[in-house]
Amino acid sequence: MPSTRVDLDPGELPDHAARLLDDGHRLALVAAHHDDPGTIRVVYLFVQGPPDTRTELHVRLDARTPAVPTLARLSFPAGRFEREMRDLHGIVPLDHPLPHRLVRHPHWPRGWYPMRPDAGPPPEFGTPEGPFPFLTVEGPGVYEIPVGPVHAGLIEPGHFRFSVVGETILKLKARLWYVHKGIEKLFEGREPAQALALTERISGDTAVGHALAYCLAVEDATGVQVPLRARRARALLLELERVHNHVTDLGALCNDVGHGILNAHAWRIRERLLRLNHTVTGHRLLRGGVVLGGANLRALPEHAELAAVRADIRDLVDLALGHPTVRDRFTGTAILSAQAAHDLGCLGYVARASGLPTDARHAHPFHDLGDLLTTRVLDTGDVLARFRIRALEADDSLTLIDHLTTELPTGPRVADPAPPPHPTRRSGVGITEGWRGTITTRIELAPDGLLSRVKIADPSFFNWPALPIALADTIVPDFPLTNKSFNLSYAGNDL
Amino acid sequence: MSAIAPALAAASALAAAGTAAGLVLPERARPAAVGACTAGVGAAGLAAGVAALGGQRWSASLPDLLPLAGVHLAVDALSGLFIAVSGGVIVAAAVYGIGYTRHGLAGRGVQAILPLFAWTLVLVPAGASVSTFLLLWELRAASSLLLVVAEHRRRASVREAGVWYAVMTHLGLVALLAALALFAARAGGETFAALRAGAGGLSPAVRGTVFVLALLAFGSKAGAVPLHAWLPRAHPEAPSNVSALMSTAMVNLGAYGVIRTGFDLLGGGPRWWGLLTVALGAVTAVYGIVQAAVATDLKRLLAYSTSENLGLVLVGVGAALLFDAGGNEELAALALAAALLHVVNHAAFKALLFCAAGSVLHATGTRDVDGLGGLRPRMPVTTALFAVGALGAIALPPGNGFVSEWLLLQALIHGLAVPGVTTAVMLPVAIAAIALSAGLAAAAFVKALGVGFFARPRSAAAMRAGESPRTMLAGMGLCAAACAGLALLPGALADGLGRAVGATGTDSRRIIIGGELNLQLSGLTGRLAPLWIAVALAAAGPPCCWCCARSPARRAAARPRSGTAVPERPPRAWSTPPPPSPNPCSASSTTSSPPNRTSTSRPCVNPPTWSSGSATSAKCPTGSSTASTPRSCDRSPAPDGRPGASPTAACTAISGTASPPWSCCSSPWR
Amino acid sequence: MRHVDAGSCNGCEVEIGGAFGPVYDAERYGARLVASPRHADVLLVTGPVTRNMAEPLRRTYEAAPEPRVVVAVGDCAINCGLFAGAYGVAGAVADVVPVDLEVPGCPPEPTAIVEALRRVTGR
Amino acid sequence: MNLTGTAAVAAQVGLVTAGAPWLAGLMRQVRARLEGRAGPGIGQPWRDLRKQLRKQPVTATGTGPAFRTAPLVLVATALVVTALVPLASTRTPVxxxxxxxxxxxxLALGTVALALAGLDTGTAFGGMGASREMTVAALVEPTLLMSVFALSIPAGSTNLADIVSGAVHDPGRLATPTGLLAAVALLAVTVAETGRLPVDNPSTHLELTMIHEAMVLEYSGPDLALIELGAQLRLTVLLGLLAALFTPWGITTGTGWAALALALVLLAAKVALLGSVLAAAEVFLAKIRLFRVPELLAGASELAIARAGFAAGLGWAVTVALVLVLVAFAALTGRSARMLLGPPPEPATPVRFGASVWLPLLAGLLACAALGITTAPLADLLAAAASIGGH
Known part of the structure; x- marks a missing residue:
């Protein structure tokens, strides 16, 4: 599905963007490109669906003084994309309401923008733990609790600074980007096929999601048509990944309220699913399943196995919701209102638990699932809603897998990759519904077929600001439960 | 010849000398001289009290001194106990006062009145006629009022506290005057002896009225709930040595009054007297300690703790009245002995706590616990002394508070043997109240000690704190010694308590057998050996650290490795990075956000410029607001009317700028 | 046992979680995740050490009392794996803290992790 | 100074000190087995303690004597209590x-010392843990003393030896409702005091949810070993106390050596059984929200009804209802108190109740207690009923 391209100069950008946002478009990503030494081209990708429409606004800037009027007041995610672009490319958003660093921590060298072609090797890093401008909340009885970045248990690094009175959280500031490795820079100049392995390691538990988005983008750029069987195999892999991640979260949520036995059972079911993944693609995290132009399945899951897993999951959910203490801990904890979710541009189950029906399988389908696809939406927006939405989605995914397995012919190599791509267009966009939410990837190919730019927007990038909002007047002991109910990816957000 | 008379005479002479010294001497020498004289008054009082407790009795009447009524003084074991307690506390407070009043409080007025106030505290229990008692009572009230308002020039709140104090004490005086006048009129005589004689002839209605009025008057002085309002206001504002005196000696007089009128003069009464007193005491105890648990002003916390402890004393007295009405003399004696022992214990540890709070105020200039912190390294001796006082206040074994609370609980538990529905219902409620107040006292004092003294300083004042002068430490040392003595050897007091209880007219067979090591309840089964408990704790400790010291790793660590000093690691586990800003994130954690203050929190958060469209956002939201102020910026639509495009609701919570965007750090876009 | 994610893509976390789960049950051999580095003897470090996580890793290492063991889990921890050369990566785990045991694999199987833990606990 | 008495105390302290880690190991093993895990074996706590003793102590800067002495106070108080409580024999010198x-x-002194140490570290978690621990302790104390009161009535004294020997001679004495309530109260207190589910989750890693564990985050090496030993000792002693008070069979009141040995064996068996039952029950419990803990120690539903009433604007109706409740309560206590506690009529011959009388009473009581904690079967019915109401 090619995207319509509109070339603008910086002045016209705000009005054009405002019109697109009015028509119901969503800002999917903002990417800066250094085509030639003199100019920097910024691409604003707006998407809407169904029907699947994509609009790219291309703005050319002078490389010496790159500046672009801010869209922060029109769309909140735009503000964060602009801050990230400022940190990595040096493009200054004019009149930005919150001109602070987002990606680079204080000890990163000044004036050095890593994504610029002429950036060169990183100069000397300062002493860490410089003054991060945490907003200190004063007042009688208010005290601060710093947590992280190294946590007990198996949690990725992030620093949370709470301002608390008694036990009620007044304000939470999350400081992320601890695992920022600069992956987008690694893509430049690589063969598309060779870069596939890197996309599978952006966020380990979303290997299929990111790989699929990347492959769709490359196929969009090179005009490769993926056969029906491969598309079915890809849909199958996507749902398999969704199931095993949801099961883990169901168990982890029960564990965070002290009900350890359900977590033990959840891990038993997950282990069964990981071994199923291994039989299907040869890797426990489904790596190597999605390849450019097709999919690579070694075997298909049996229906008996799927039925057994479905029964186990339903038992787990009934046990959890039947336990009065567990249900009481979930109900009414950390409510994210629909309005706040809409304003922040939340995606995935976080949005669907607060009443927003966003689903890329419906809006930007790469394979028509027909009436089998039911997008589940709940409206209470509390931890209970996020728990139940995962249970429902896991169940639906198992139904989809059942259906897809019957349609796919048996045999070891189910869908061989299509003929080698021949470059017709120089850029492509891939949108897919990972298990955490909509993943958008935009790539650009150099004339020699190598990758010149890859921009990835993980749903966690949109959902992270929603966590402090949901924590309004929640008590401190409920924060770990809320954080696990969101279960946002740090690696996907930090890139 | 009894030693009481010369002792009291010496006390009066020294008081006069002290007052004179206060008026005459130059400012520099005045605190030392007045301190010495007041200490003398205290010592004399202590001598008189101990002599009275030893069994000696003394009475005198000077008809010509006070026109019409004349002055009648009498000292028996009961008043002896209170005189001894007052004397002891005066000695400690006087020694403490020398260092405390050196700067700012060395004014002529304050120094002159202090010995007078001490003198009245010693003499009030000796009053033996209505007019003498009332005269001394009013003299004490007036002198303490003048001392409370000593620092009114420095703080406006002192004046307000002074007004509260004056009004409440004089309301109490009116009630007392009415009670004693009615009693004297009906009993046909003015001296306490006449009152005792005439008490039998009073109609129950009159006896009831006299008792209730007396209970109200003395209850208000003891900080009982309905009339306690002055205590948490006056004590914190008074200079610390005065508030130490007030919170121990003066408040005890309230308890003395209730015992004197209830038992001695009226000779006991119907069952409902006891119930009323127990109920009043229980409610006071629980209310006082709940307020103390949430108070963040150190001296206000101690004042509420005083009202709690006096509540416990009233419960003991009430229980004694109840048992007396039920005809069970032995239990009544036990309950009264428990109440009197608690009076002594409370005086000891409360004086120590107030003096320690005073030296903290002296060193840091602030009483707010949230603003303190980090005083242990800066004021080690004061912290240790405060800890000893706190140990006594939370009524746990090695402390002295535990002994009297144990005795009180024994009395109440054994009280169930007394038949009757009311005792069967009232005693469990009283026990629950005592237990709850003990639990909450533990929470309050852990907060005071932990948040106030430990961890790191949370304000510049706490940073600058230094150890207090030697005289103050000496004063506190005396109290600490008294606490330790009472904690380990309560048995020594046993026979003194027996005589004091006997003086109130109840059968005083030896209710407590005071072996030098432990407390034995005669006739009832119950033994407590605080000394043995302390010895056992001390004995159990060392073997544990021996078995760790022996472990190889510790020896390995003892040898400094490659130049690093003995491994004092860098600050704390990484899971809590050391706060960068000098004003470290405070570790204060009040158990619950204080309910009694108007605005639980009014964080001064500047709404960021996201919502620049709406000009309503003031720089710092004023007025009381709920805890989630930062999200209160209104959800005004974006400037050009598009609904919800710019999520103002979301704005503040995410990352509000501390101030206008460019000024917070030199140039954010580095 | 204390887990430090020094830049991992959270694939290794999935497998370490599996290792401590009921199926592979590392606790059977006495390995238990504890609440504070002070209680820990072993640091499980995953992922290439990013520039932002170098200092936290160093401090966690110093907060753990002697004798302590550092286990580098996954290829990224051993040699930065596919992220070698990225501008945000400061180096492998061995460049920041002394490593005692390495568990190769991307991500290593839970059985491999449990095997490594058994060699640490000696059971 | 009878010899067997001293031997009893020494054996008792030795058994409890050695047995505490085994008991903790047993409880963890039971829980692991129920969760389908193999579990580290009963001896793991001892191995942990031995390892911690050999590790090097690392203390945070700025901590004072409170931090260093807290482990010693915790263990010392636990040891003294172990010596005092008549677990094996009631005729001992102490x-x-x-x-x-x-x-x-x-026991409260141990808690206070630990809370002060938590505050002394100056970390946010230490402060939070200390404030929560003291709040729970402040509510545990009245419950504990009320059960002490209930237990001391039949024995006429608060001396443990008398209570236990009284119970040994007349086991029926504690089967009364007050005895049962005291048992439930003591069990709830044991759970709250030693930081088990549903009050606190000992095996959690989430610092923000901890109560007991948060205070000891800063300890390491031998100090940590002492803290863990202290916590295990307290749990063992409390369970031993429960066993001694409510299942006193086997505790010797005489001075026979054989009886003493039997008592020690029975003590170990009883405590092990009680511990594993507690661990098994824990598997089916979850950690209730922090502010529910007080409600655990006090009834919850009336408060909710009143709150709903006021919230629905029916303030006057609720106040009237509350007043009526007060009147009813006063009348009830007045009448029943006179019946139960009033002076006995002269020609009163003690009436022996058959099982048919106190069994239904007991069942009703148990049902109330169960409903107080969990309404598992009724949850859906209640929800359905509420939904029928169309709210």
């Missing part, structure tokens, strides 16, 4: 001093 109030106070 049984005269074994006053239940002293035992309760000593």
């Amino acid at each position: 049984s005269g001093h074994a006053d239940l109030i002293v035992v309760v106070a000593l």
Whole structure:
């Protein structure tokens, strides 16, 4: 599905963007490109669906003084994309309401923008733990609790600074980007096929999601048509990944309220699913399943196995919701209102638990699932809603897998990759519904077929600001439960 | 010849000398001289009290001194106990006062009145006629009022506290005057002896009225709930040595009054007297300690703790009245002995706590616990002394508070043997109240000690704190010694308590057998050996650290490795990075956000410029607001009317700028 | 046992979680995740050490009392794996803290992790 | 100074000190087995303690004596309580001093010392843990003392030795409702005091949810070993106390050596059984929200009804209802108190109740207690009923 391209100069950008946002478009990503030494081209990708429409606004800037009027007041995610672009490319958003660093921590060298072609090797890093401008909340009885970045248990690094009175959280500031490795820079100049392995390691538990988005983008750029069987195999892999991640979260949520036995059972079911993944693609995290132009399945899951897993999951959910203490801990904890979710541009189950029906399988389908696809939406927006939405989605995914397995012919190599791509267009966009939410990837190919730019927007990038909002007047002991109910990816957000 | 008379005479002479010294001497020498004289008054009082407790009795009447009524003084074991307690506390407070009043409080007025106030505290229990008692009572009230308002020039709140104090004490005086006048009129005589004689002839209605009025008057002085309002206001504002005196000696007089009128003069009464007193005491105890648990002003916390402890004393007295009405003399004696022992214990540890709070105020200039912190390294001796006082206040074994609370609980538990529905219902409620107040006292004092003294300083004042002068430490040392003595050897007091209880007219067979090591309840089964408990704790400790010291790793660590000093690691586990800003994130954690203050929190958060469209956002939201102020910026639509495009609701919570965007750090876009 | 994610893509976390789960049950051999580095003897470090996580890793290492063991889990921890050369990566785990045991694999199987833990606990 | 008495105390302290880690190991093993895990084996706590003793102590800067002495106070108070409580025999040299109030106070002293140490570290978690621990302790104390009161009535004294020997001679004495309630109260207190589910989750890693564990985050090496030993000792002693009070069979009141040995064996068996039952029950419990803990120690539903009433604007109706409740309560206590506690009529011959009388009473009581904690089967019915109401 090619995207319509509109070339603008910086002045016209705000009005054009405002019109697109009015028509119901969503800002999917903002990417800066250094085509030639003199100019920097910024691409604003707006998407809407169904029907699947994509609009790219291309703005050319002078490389010496790159500046672009801010869209922060029109769309909140735009503000964060602009801050990230400022940190990595040096493009200054004019009149930005919150001109602070987002990606680079204080000890990163000044004036050095890593994504610029002429950036060169990183100069000397300062002493860490410089003054991060945490907003200190004063007042009688208010005290601060710093947590992280190294946590007990198996949690990725992030620093949370709470301002608390008694036990009620007044304000939470999350400081992320601890695992920022600069992956987008690694893509430049690589063969598309060779870069596939890197996309599978952006966020380990979303290997299929990111790989699929990347492959769709490359196929969009090179005009490769993926056969029906491969598309079915890809849909199958996507749902398999969704199931095993949801099961883990169901168990982890029960564990965070002290009900350890359900977590033990959840891990038993997950282990069964990981071994199923291994039989299907040869890797426990489904790596190597999605390849450019097709999919690579070694075997298909049996229906008996799927039925057994479905029964186990339903038992787990009934046990959890039947336990009065567990249900009481979930109900009414950390409510994210629909309005706040809409304003922040939340995606995935976080949005669907607060009443927003966003689903890329419906809006930007790469394979028509027909009436089998039911997008589940709940409206209470509390931890209970996020728990139940995962249970429902896991169940639906198992139904989809059942259906897809019957349609796919048996045999070891189910869908061989299509003929080698021949470059017709120089850029492509891939949108897919990972298990955490909509993943958008935009790539650009150099004339020699190598990758010149890859921009990835993980749903966690949109959902992270929603966590402090949901924590309004929640008590401190409920924060770990809320954080696990969101279960946002740090690696996907930090890139 | 009894030693009481010369002792009291010496006390009066020294008081006069002290007052004179206060008026005459130059400012520099005045605190030392007045301190010495007041200490003398205290010592004399202590001598008189101990002599009275030893069994000696003394009475005198000077008809010509006070026109019409004349002055009648009498000292028996009961008043002896209170005189001894007052004397002891005066000695400690006087020694403490020398260092405390050196700067700012060395004014002529304050120094002159202090010995007078001490003198009245010693003499009030000796009053033996209505007019003498009332005269001394009013003299004490007036002198303490003048001392409370000593620092009114420095703080406006002192004046307000002074007004509260004056009004409440004089309301109490009116009630007392009415009670004693009615009693004297009906009993046909003015001296306490006449009152005792005439008490039998009073109609129950009159006896009831006299008792209730007396209970109200003395209850208000003891900080009982309905009339306690002055205590948490006056004590914190008074200079610390005065508030130490007030919170121990003066408040005890309230308890003395209730015992004197209830038992001695009226000779006991119907069952409902006891119930009323127990109920009043229980409610006071629980209310006082709940307020103390949430108070963040150190001296206000101690004042509420005083009202709690006096509540416990009233419960003991009430229980004694109840048992007396039920005809069970032995239990009544036990309950009264428990109440009197608690009076002594409370005086000891409360004086120590107030003096320690005073030296903290002296060193840091602030009483707010949230603003303190980090005083242990800066004021080690004061912290240790405060800890000893706190140990006594939370009524746990090695402390002295535990002994009297144990005795009180024994009395109440054994009280169930007394038949009757009311005792069967009232005693469990009283026990629950005592237990709850003990639990909450533990929470309050852990907060005071932990948040106030430990961890790191949370304000510049706490940073600058230094150890207090030697005289103050000496004063506190005396109290600490008294606490330790009472904690380990309560048995020594046993026979003194027996005589004091006997003086109130109840059968005083030896209710407590005071072996030098432990407390034995005669006739009832119950033994407590605080000394043995302390010895056992001390004995159990060392073997544990021996078995760790022996472990190889510790020896390995003892040898400094490659130049690093003995491994004092860098600050704390990484899971809590050391706060960068000098004003470290405070570790204060009040158990619950204080309910009694108007605005639980009014964080001064500047709404960021996201919502620049709406000009309503003031720089710092004023007025009381709920805890989630930062999200209160209104959800005004974006400037050009598009609904919800710019999520103002979301704005503040995410990352509000501390101030206008460019000024917070030199140039954010580095 | 204390887990430090020094830049991992959270694939290794999935497998370490599996290792401590009921199926592979590392606790059977006495390995238990504890609440504070002070209680820990072993640091499980995953992922290439990013520039932002170098200092936290160093401090966690110093907060753990002697004798302590550092286990580098996954290829990224051993040699930065596919992220070698990225501008945000400061180096492998061995460049920041002394490593005692390495568990190769991307991500290593839970059985491999449990095997490594058994060699640490000696059971 | 009878020899067997001293031997009893020494054996008792030795057994409890050695047995505490085994008990903790047993409880963890039971829980692991129920969760389908193999579990580290019963001896793991001892291995942990031995390892911690050999590790090097690392203390945070700025901590004072409170931080260093807290482990010693915790273990010392636990050891003294172990010596005092008549777990094996009631005729020991110290049984005269074994006053239940002293035992309760000593345990509270351990908690206070640990809370002060938590505050002394100056970390946010230490402060939070300390404030939560003291709040729970402040509510545990009245419950504990009320159960002490209930237990001391039949024995006429708070001395543990008398209570236990009384119970040994007349086991029926504690089967009364007050005895049962005291048992439930003591069990709830044991759970709250030693930081087990549903009050606190000992095996959690989430610092923000901890109560007991948060205070000891800064300890390492031998200090940590002492803290863990102390916590295990307290759990063992409390369970031993429960066993001694409510299942006193086997505790010797004489001075026979054989009886003493039997008592020790029975003590170990009883405590092990009680511990594993507690661990098994824990598997099916979850950690209730922090502010529910007080409600666990006090009834919850009335408060909710009143709150709903006021919230629905029916303030006047609720106040009237509350007043009526007060009147009813006063009348009820007045009548029943006179019946139960009033002076006995002269020609009263003691009436022996058959099982048919107190069994239904007991069942009703158990049902109330169960409903107080969990309404598992009724949850859906209640929800359905509410939904029928169309809210």
